[in-house]
């Protein structure tokens with residue numbers, strides 16, 4: 001499967017966001033991973049659609065918007081208007097997941113579901129035919145720079161098998177604690193979209209970091 005590298009701006013320098021995005025664009029990133037937090041679903045706040053709309057003006061990168069918010073369906077229109085290419089919502093955050101995913105797709109965006117480390121794959125099973133991507137969290141969402149939770153590895157492998165058995169080649173995205181070492185592990189397990197925040201933005205040479213993840 002095609003490998004995609006999606007640097008997360010969460011650990012970028014927020015004062016120079018436009019430059020920080022240009023840096024990873026030049027460095028060969030496939031997607032820009034945009035972490036939206038509401039302080040309710042996760043114990044942290046970031047930014048919302050107005051900031052994303054401004055960022056849309058500085059890059060043509062694919063915007064992969066990871067909504068770590070309660071009732072994400074309330075914000076789908078705003079993210080469409082902001083220029084999001086993909087909206088990923090947490091299965092733990094909405095009561096009507098199927099409706100929410102269908103609504104995202106009806107707006108012409110790609111749609112995905114995310115699962116926290118403790119959420120079983122059965123929570124995603126019925127939605128497999130409907131989604132463009134499944135994001136398995138490899139840390140508890142809320143902060144950049146946390147350690148990779150290794151017990152998610154067999155979960156990635158099981159999801160890849162579930163998809164294969166269903167005749168689907170859906171993207172599996174992983175998010176949290178991805179670096180040179182864990183990047184290899186998740187790819188071996190069956191993930192093909194790698195989000196990386198501190199690994200890409202914490203080093204001097206982002207281009208090199210992206211290249212290493214892709215290798």
Ligand code: DX5
Nearest residue numbers: 010141142145176177197198
């Ligand atoms: C965590 C966010 C991640 C985060 C990853 O809640 O969803 O996207 O930015 O950061 P690192 O790569 O530093 O774990």
Ligand code: ZN
Nearest residue numbers: 035066175195
């Ligand atoms: Zn994320």
